[in-house]
Amino acid sequence: MAPPPTPRSRPLEGMRIVELSSYVASxxxxMTLAQLGADVIRVEPLNGAPDRTRQPLADSGTSLYWSGLNKGKRALEIDLRSPExxxxxxxxxxxxxxxxxxxLAxxxxxxxxxxxxLAARRPDLIHVLLTGRRDGSAAVDYTVQAATGFPQLTGPEDAAGPVNHLMPAWDVAAGLxxxxxxxxxxxxxxxxxEGQQVRVALEDVALATAGNLGYLAEAQLSPTPRTRAGNHVHGTFGRDFAxxxxxxxxxxxxxxxxxxGLLDVTGLTDxxxxxGRALGADFADEAERYAHRKVLxxxxxxxxxxxxxAEARAALGRTRVLWSTYRSFADLAADDARLLREHPLMARVAQDGVPAHWAPGSPVVLDGIQSSPEPSPSVxxxxxxxxxxxxxxxxxxxxxxxxxxxxRPHRPAAHHVTTTAGG
Known part of the structure; x- marks a missing residue:
């Protein structure tokens, strides 16, 4: 069993946040703050926010997506159309x-x-706002993807058009x-x-990341535009093998x-x-390995x-090379997969409308304490x-x-949590 929480492992205890939000980022x-001890009150319109029904869904119709992003919050349902x-x-x-x-809105x-x-009512108010673009206009992760160049470099080398990424990276980064x-x-x-307003624009998060990783500088300074590399890792030697x-x-x-180490264990050093001698290349140089990645x-x-x-696993285990087998989400969730059952991050959770399943707590471990996931609230x-x-x-x-x-009339708080900690 995981050790019990301590004041140091819940550093935001006593902080209260009113959240007016939906979908992923906010x-x-x-939830990130709730998992660190903050009391987060999620305000929703009558019958719940529109993301309450977003796929994937449990058989009951409860959104697994919503449940995953709102663990440990309190839910206030109120008619936001009315002045009262x-x-x-x-x-x-x-x-x-x-x-x-x-x-947080x-x-x-x-x-x-x-x-x-709100600041006129409380001068020390902190108001944190997510917008689509800096000017306040609307945008979502996938339109930001389209506007910032990443889909032009994602996908197979011979892809004719843009390839969007499954992962809403800008939503996730913006949330953090x-x-x-x-x-x-x-x-x-x-x-x-003193209070203050904090604004984060989704498009700014993507632009900042593109700049921080050197992509924008490369586009400005390099005479040769970057092209798709498929499953090769840009700038180094990395790819998939069957x-x-x-x-x-x-x-x-x-x-x-x-x-x-890779050449030694595969017997390919000579x-x-x-x-390298035939090509006039020094493969001790990372850039040279990337330039000749296909023949290597x-x-x-x-x-x-x-x-x-099994043979490849045994051989690579004797090296410092970075590698992993490919697994699907179904592989991770399979009954005989030990990762979810034994990982300290995961615990068994059941709540109203969603059968028991393995769910994560916070990846942040404080004082050696791994926080257990709490259920998301019903409407x-x-x-x-x-x-x-x-x-x-x-x-x-x-x-x-x-x-x-x-x-609304009384709604029973029927959700519950059953925790079986991993590890």
Missing amino acids: PLGG GRELVARLAAGGGAGGGIV NSERHQELSYET YLAVGLLAAERHRLRTG TADGSRLMLVALTDRHWR AVDAL GELLAEWFAARSL GAHTGDVLRSELGLSEDELDTLRAAGVI
């Missing part, structure tokens, strides 16, 4: 004592919930930037007493030590040295094709609790709101 930012509903959320956002007054739809309006920006603003408030029994693995030799790859491909995965599961405990509303006041349709 919910991920909120927006006023309640504004009070919630501006309250919360010293640890409150923090908003991905929309500026409601003026009453904007930074300017939102969390970092929020923590930076909160530290500033602790030091100075074994005799139909398995496939990915291999990367970043350093000369990796490269020499052949590759002779090839074919030599190694013959070696792998003559051996089973409106904490509405009454939040309005009572955070705004001091009485049962009569709650009944009045229910009668007016501002909140």
Whole structure:
């Protein structure tokens, strides 16, 4: 069993965040903070946010996507179309004592919930906003992908058109930037007493990453545009190989030590040295290995094709070469796969609408403590609790709101968690 949480392993205990968000980036930012101990209150319209039904779905119709991105939050369901509903959320956002007054949002739809309006109620308010573009206009991960060049370099070398990536990388990176920006603003408030607005644009995250990785500088300074390289790793020796029994693995030799170890274990040292002399190439140089990646790859491909995965695994295990077999999500989730069952990150979770399954806690390990995943809330599961405990509303006041349709009648908080820690 995992050791119990300690105050040092939940450093954000006492921080309260009101989250007005949907889809990937901002919910991920909120969940990242919740997993570190923050009380994150996810505000949704009546009947839940539109991403509540996004695929993939459990047999019950509950979104596995939504459930994965909103673990450990409290859910407030309220009519945001009504002035009464927006006023309640504004009070919630501006309250919360010293640890409150923090908003995480991905929309500026409601003026009453904007930074300017909320800061007038609470001057030390921290308001963290995700936008599509710097000017506030809309964009999503896949349109940002299209606008920043990555699909032109993704996919097979002979692909005729753009290839989008399955992974919404900019959403994920933006979610983590939102969390970092929020923590930076909160530290500033602790030091100075001042609140501030934090804005992160999805397109800026992609542009910054393209610049930080040298892609934009290369496009400006190199006379030869970069082209697709398929499964080759740009700038070094790395590619996939098939074994005799139909398995496939990915291999990367970043350093000369990796490269020499790979040649030694495959018995190709003399052949590759002779090839280098014939080509006038020094394969101790990473750039030379990349320039001649195809011919080098074919030599190694013959070696792998003559051996089973078990034989290749045993040989590579004697080296420092970086490699892994390819596995599908189905392979990872198979009953006989030990990774999910034994990995300390994972624990067995069951909740309303979703059968028991292995789910991750936070990848951040503090004080040697691996946080266990908590369930995501059902729609409106904490509405009454939040309005009572955070705004001091009485049962009569709650009944009045229910009668007016501002909140729904009682919803049982039926979700639960069963934890069997890995490791």
